[in-house]
Amino acid sequence: MKILQILRRKFSSSQIRSTATPSLSSPFFYRQLYSSSNPASFGVAFDIDGVLLRGSNPIGGSPRALKRFYDASGTLKVPYVFLTNGGGVPESKRAKELGSLLDVNILPLQVIQGHSPFKQLVRRFENELVVAVGKGEPAEVMSEYGFKDVLSIDEYASYFDNIDPLAQYKKWTDKQDGNQSSKSKHIALSNDPCSQRVAAVFVASDSVDWSRDIQVLCDILRTGGLPGKEIAHQPPLFFANDDLAYQALFPSERLGMGAFRIAVESVFNAIHPAALKYTSYGKPNPSVFKNAETVLMHVLQSCHNNNQVDGRKQLFKTLYMIGDNPSVDIKGARQAGSPWFSILTRTGVFKGKENHDDFPADLVVDTVEEAVDYILSKECIS
Numbered sequence: 117m118k119i120l121q122i123l124r125r126k127f128s129s130s131q132i133r134s135t136a137t138p139s140l141s142s143p144f145f146y147r148q149l150y151s152s153s154n155p156a157s158f159g160v161a162f163d164i165d166g167v168l169l170r171g172s173n174p175i176g177g178s179p180r181a182l183k184r185f186y187d188a189s190g191t192l193k194v195p196y197v198f199l200t201n202g203g204g205v206p207e208s209k210r211a212k213e214l215g216s217l218l219d220v221n222i223l224p225l226q227v228i229q230g231h232s233p234f235k236q237l238v239r240r241f242e243n244e245l246v247v248a249v250g251k252g253e254p255a256e257v258m259s260e261y262g263f264k265d266v267l268s269i270d271e272y273a274s275y276f277d278n279i280d281p282l283a284q285y286k287k288w289t290d291k292q293d294g295n296q297s298s299k300s301k302h303i304a305l306s307n308d309p310c311s312q313r314v315a316a317v318f319v320a321s322d323s324v325d326w327s328r329d330i331q332v333l334c335d336i337l338r339t340g341g342l343p344g345k346e347i348a349h350q351p352p353l354f355f356a357n358d359d360l361a362y363q364a365l366f367p368s369e370r371l372g373m374g375a376f377r378i379a380v381e382s383v384f385n386a387i388h389p390a391a392l393k394y395t396s397y398g399k400p401n402p403s404v405f406k407n408a409e410t411v412l413m414h415v416l417q418s419c420h421n422n423n424q425v426d427g428r429k430q431l432f433k434t435l436y437m438i439g440d441n442p443s444v445d446i447k448g449a450r451q452a453g454s455p456w457f458s459i460l461t462r463t464g465v466f467k468g469k470e471n472h473d474d475f476p477a478d479l480v481v482d483t484v485e486e487a488v489d490y491i492l493s494k495e496c497i498s
């Protein structure tokens with residue numbers, strides 16, 4: 117109700133005076149508010165872990181906060197995206213999961229994950245064998261982007277006898293190997309993976325089995341993509357993010373993909389004459405924020421049924437980044453510059469009383485709900 121009170125104050129004098137005053141909860145009111153002549157001039161990017169969710173649990177009043185961006189009929193009225201370094205499932209599936217956890221209707225378009233930029237590399241590797249690493253469904257993620265010959269590292273390693281000398285001690289291995297349907301699907305697309313060169317490796321999400329993955333990655337990367345063969349030129353290696361740590365259910369932070377990257381790099385550089393080459397995506401990379409701005413424009417267009425917003429003319433006056441990690445979310449928004457405005461919550465990695473020393477945010481709040489309160493007050497009153 118608070119937002120409606122805010123909106124009433126802003127529009128009470130001019131816009132609504134000449135018409136019969138509609139109910140504030142009616143679709144008519146929102147059409148007046150976000151008319152074609154006045155599309156939202158702001159957009160919002162939410163980090164997920166530590167801001168909206170901890171594990172699978174909503175935090176900081178996140179379902180209530182997000183609902184304020186929809187009208188009474190459930191139609192999206194404020195362009196927003198999820199800008200996370202996380203991943204491991206296709207964006208379409210993540211949108212459904214988030215929708216059910218946060219109780220709002222989310223478009224796949226609104227979900228930008230750490231590995232989303234991998235789709236820009238489809239042309240380069242479309243028909244070549246690539247290996248996808250990480251928890252969840254990394255091969256399905258890559259297939260949905262258009263990569264035609266992709267194996268998860270679980271599947272790939274299973275073709276090589278004794279590639280992991282510790283496999284017999286890993287109790288979970290039998291369960292993973294039982295996933296025959298996924299394996300046979302990819303066999304149909306691949307030649308014998310043992311004799312086929314791996315053209316690139318994509319670390320899409322957090323590695324589940326560091327010891328096996330570091331071993332197999334070193335095998336692939338040191339041999340030009342042919343484990344067990346001679347030393348050769350390193351194939352390209354891509355990481356979805358470079359987060360050293362993230363906030364999960366455990367009280368203190370957990371090691372993230374950046375920590376795994378350090379481990380791979382340290383081992384590789386100790387056993388190989390040339391230093392490891394790799395590319396990392398994800399926040400705080402400025403290109404991620406530039407891409408988010410483009411996606412927000414598409415979301416804005418979808419809010420207006422694609423016909424009321426001219427993307428060439430409409431520029432966002434303010435883009436809000438709401439995050440919990442100063443060195444990722446806030447650093448990224450600061451580097452991206454105008455029109456980004458950074459808001460730091462205290463529900464995740466950052467727990468300080470004041471602002472962060474090294475990467476101070478434009479605003480620090482306790483919860484995402486407070487952040488949304490602030491945004492709607494600022495956009496609608498001042």
Ligand SMILES: [Mg+2]
Binds near residue numbers: 163164363439440441
């Ligand atoms: Mg976070």
